[in-house]
Amino acid sequence: MQEPSWQVEKKKILTRLSIAIYKMTDEQLIALLHLFKDLDLKQNEKLLEIPRPKPDETFGARDRQLLIARFFLLINQLQEADLLKFMNRYEQKRFAMLREFPRVPCNISLDLAANGRAINCFATDISAGGMFVESCESFTMGQSVSICFSLGQDQLPLKLKGSVVRLEHGGIGVKYESLTRYQIEILKDLINRLHRKVSTQFKVD
Structure with missing residues (x-):
């Protein structure tokens, strides 16, 4: 039954x-x-x-x-x-x-679009609120950007809207804007996988 x-x-x-x-x-x-x-x-x-x-x-x-x-x-x-x-x-x-968790180290290849420019670069860390993107290009605080990166062979690329909230030598801090429920779920899964990977690498027996 x-x-x-x-x-x-x-x-x-x-x-x-x-x-x-x-x-x-x-x-x-x-x-x-x-x-x-x-x-x-x-x-x-x-x-x-x-x-x-x-x-x-x-x-x-x-x-x-x-x-x-x-x-x-x-x-x-x-x-x-x-x-x-x-x-x-x-x-x-x-x-x-x-x-609230610290950013998780990563090495994600992505395409970043800003002011009609398309830039191929890398995210070196990521959190549920944003990411740090390596780039030698010039940006301004508050500038709107679009980010697109692959999640795997069998998944569609994840596309995010964001804004520049930090300017540093060699890169920018990007904060996500207007996340949908689907994007939140995808980000949670990605961050959890990266966090487990990092924890495993630094695990002491």
Whole structure:
């Protein structure tokens, strides 16, 4: 007997959340708890209380496990509409948290268009908010640019709009402008892959 489609989808969501939550920092766990605040969970007010660690201290292992357990108690009690609402906010928050991460080193060949010029250059680091592009060309602060680069043989090139927010010798800092949901998802996947690659290279056995 097959499970209802929603139950199958719910299992997928819970599995995905389980992997993500166990990797979060203490600060990210507390930030995630705030996402439940706007949901109608009055019967779980005790679970929604925000932990208050002392300044410059992190949770102990037991406190962290208790906080994670609270997440899964809350998530398992959500109805379909509330769980989908929570996941939508989680995705937005996840990207916001990703923007706070340091830039990831990379070596991405790209085409940059500005003022009718097309320039082939390289991005040397990338984040969810922008990238640094090596170039000997002249640019001005606030200048609009278009960026296009390949993601792989079986994927369409990613095209982004941006503006120059930093001028340095040998390159420019570009901030993305007006990202679509599709572009956000592609960037998240790319940055996560690059981050794992860098972590593996510098992993100490």
